[in-house]
Amino acid sequence: MLTIANGPIGMLSLDEPACPSPPRTWGEDPHEFAVGLVKKTVVGVSVPDIIYERDHVRGAFIEAARALAAQGCSAITSNCGYSVLYQKDVIEATRLPTVLSSLLLLPAVVAALPPDYQVGIICYDSTCLSDEHLKASWPQAQRSRLNIVGIEGTEAWSKSNSSDAVYEWPLFAKAIENCVEVLMRAERPTGAVIVECCAFGSFVPMIKARMGVPTCDIYDAAKLLLGDAASGIIKI
Template identity: 35%
Template structure:
């Protein structure tokens, strides 16, 4: 009996498409934009005009058509689900899902209500973001997160914000970047001792999640935890 292989795509075996910002900074292992981060194949597409300043500091103004076009290109290639390279793109969650007709997860912030459901009474989720001054109730609401979620940014750090958002250089001092994340997390927990878990908004933060969890003693979730969970639904494990 013959076997028929289904066609209709350009690329097979990579069901997840990632919309990338236009950047030049180093993407170390664990960063969403480092292909080696993922334990499965992914498809990347850089969105024209989507630099970090415009997306984060200016709420991605005027960029929705660019993201829709790039997402549609990924779906045409073979992507069965679409995610993005910046948590601030939660603003485009509804529009992107409507435009591409496949599952879309624009932001790590989508996990906030899920994580909240796991916490004991009296505990809540906190968020570490690359830019606390730029994260608004609109971003949280679009991700399904409570608008009063406590959060903190990394603007006062020495490396992370300066390199990733301001683009002051291409190279990244990983030790300094990690210290910026740790400092922000500690400040957030001092201000909100009721926090029982953290969600990292920025897709460049997963390399530092382990150190943050060890330092603070609370669960830490990020874009890696979201996407690996999501992929498990796209390609469920088979059991004998």
């Protein structure tokens, strides 16, 4: 049986330098969590470690998740959508409700759309969003129903894809706007968008306004899938 408690939300955070973040960046404003927020660094796991699925990442996530459970957290989340690959590992290790990625919304979003519509996924690096990531979110994953775009190759990506990551938000805005343009020019219509990267939260209103379709991110996934455990999260 899963544990349902009244403790804080536990967040597994990548090991990278602190950086000022814009509003609506997941986990950066503890006031968004009325039940409290406990952040735990996943030691030795930076952006390149997780997107390239390096061998030590799984064990580091499990160890950090167990530490959060030991601190009395009522549910577990993370600040990187690629950590969906470790969703089952974290649940098995902690027995706590766990939502590590907005990608967990994929089955419901795809099922809600006509078969000729695609779900757009805006992610950090589309070349690293593997079949394993998709199946961890959606066991019957069909890439034909998805249009996956990312910011790889941009200046924003180059500066942040490092253990000494630098986040220059105007560069991210430009890169994400380019992703939106790609989705809007797609041959098949986009019926909804899922934003994978937790660092893209402040750009969700822009994406939604430009695309004119439902746009979901980690805030939506946590509120929907954690239920009572996430009742303290304030939607911005």
